[in-house]
């Protein structure tokens with residue numbers, strides 16, 4: 001593990017392309033949603049990630065809210081040049097955490113960016129995403145405001161998250177979009193149908209979030225998480241009741257293949273996502289999330305797991321597309337479709 005450095009991958013094309021580490025690090029769970037948090041441990045995990053070459057860091061203003069960006073800022077202080085720093089705006093929250101809805105209005109885009117820069121303690125963001133599409137604001141207006149941030153030097157590249165093909169097209173016509181961040185894993189493959197062809201046509205990269213199925217695919221989760229963890233709620237149907245039992249049986253099948261391959265189920269699941277770059281033909285850079293050095297080190301090891309065509313076919317049989325039980329969100333109303 002010491003001295004190993006991840007390779008890089010390219011998201012987007014031409015002058016708006018961005019090189020990132022093949023595997024990034026999702027920082028969300030360090031501050032909210034997945035059980036207890038420990039800021040010092042989060043900082044340590046980020047710094048270890050940089051040491052191992054996992055330099056593509058993912059945060060958002062709404063994680064915490066706000067404190068996740070501060071945590072990331074503290075962790076990268078003095079090491080800014082090593083990092084490809086991605087954050088997001090658009091899920092507006094009050095200081096006390098209350099959700100205020102999706103906001104894509106130009107004046108909000110400007111103020112959200114300034115606030116993120118302040119919290120992160122940096123003078124620019126490498127990849128700035130709209131976290132959720134505001135269906136009340138034309139995408140051209142939101143992306144127009146984002147493009148002004150590029151002109152002002154506050155942002156280097158633009159991204160969208162959970163955007164529909166029509167939104168991606170409208171956005172890209174306004175200013176070249178470098179990456180789409182959306183859920184993608186052995187358990188969540190809907191993007192292959194209508195989204196990926198648009199990314200391919202427009203030269204946009206894919207940043208798969210929740211590539212470990214929010215932890216399920218690691219095999220570490222064997223029951224519904226304890227109260228206080230968002231996965232214990234009906235917002236995440238895959239972690240509840242019968243659906244969970246069906247999904248755990250799929251994870252068992254992944255574990256059998258991983259045992260035969262000499263890696264962990266989580267590493268196999270990440271190696272599958274990494275392998276999709278060649279299958280899909282677009283740049284793919286997943287951002288597995290963890291708040292622990294031990295898990296991070298395991299996840300980075302996935303970059304060394306080479307999958308043969310036979311391995312990919314075995315995985316396809318073990319987890320057929322659509323075999324997962326339960327919707328990915330209990331409430332899909334904020335998803336642009």
Ligand SMILES: NC(=O)c1ccc[n+]([C@@H]2O[C@H](COP(=O)([O-])OP(=O)(O)OC[C@H]3O[C@@H](n4cnc5c(N)ncnc54)[C@H](OP(=O)(O)O)[C@@H]3O)[C@@H](O)[C@H]2O)c1
Nearest residue numbers: 026027028209210211212213214215218288289290291295
């Ligand atoms: N754009 C969006 O709407 C959106 C939505 C969700 C997430 N995201 C981003 O994507 C990132 C990753 O997604 P995610 O965190 O939801 O899901 P994920 O990466 O699929 O899974 C994270 C979960 O897996 C656990 N885990 C990670 N590595 C492990 C290992 N080696 N062994 C056992 N357990 C392991 C983590 O545990 P610990 O927490 O205990 O470390 C955590 O509970 C987030 O951090 C966030 O930055 C974006």
